[in-house]
Amino acid sequence: MRITCPICGERDRREFYYQGDAVALRRPDPDGTPEDWDAYLHLRDNPAGVTRDLWYHETGCGAWLVVTRNTVTHEVLGAVLARDAAGGAA
Secondary structure, eight states: OEEEETTTEEEEGGGSEEEEESSOOOOOOTTOOHHHHHHHHHOOOOOSSEEEEEEEOTTTTOOEEEEEEETTTOOEEEEEEGGGGGGSOO
C-alpha cells in the first residue's frame, strides 16, 4: 500500500505508523461505570469499506495524517494533514 504524504509525496506504508480511526472518542466521565470505561478502552468498529484513519509519518517528516482508504480493496483515496482535516476534508 502506498500513502501520499502531503509533505513528502508518495511513500510505502511501512514509513507510517497506524494510530486508529480518525474520529473523536467520547471519554466517559471519571465516575463512569466499568462498562463505559471498558467500551471506551477496548471496543472499536472494524468496518469493511471506506474509513478515515490517523497515521503518523514515523520515518519521514513526522506529520500526522488523516488517510481515507478502502479496507476491502486497500486503495488509498486521499491523505491530508491532520491539522487540516478538522473540517472534514480528506
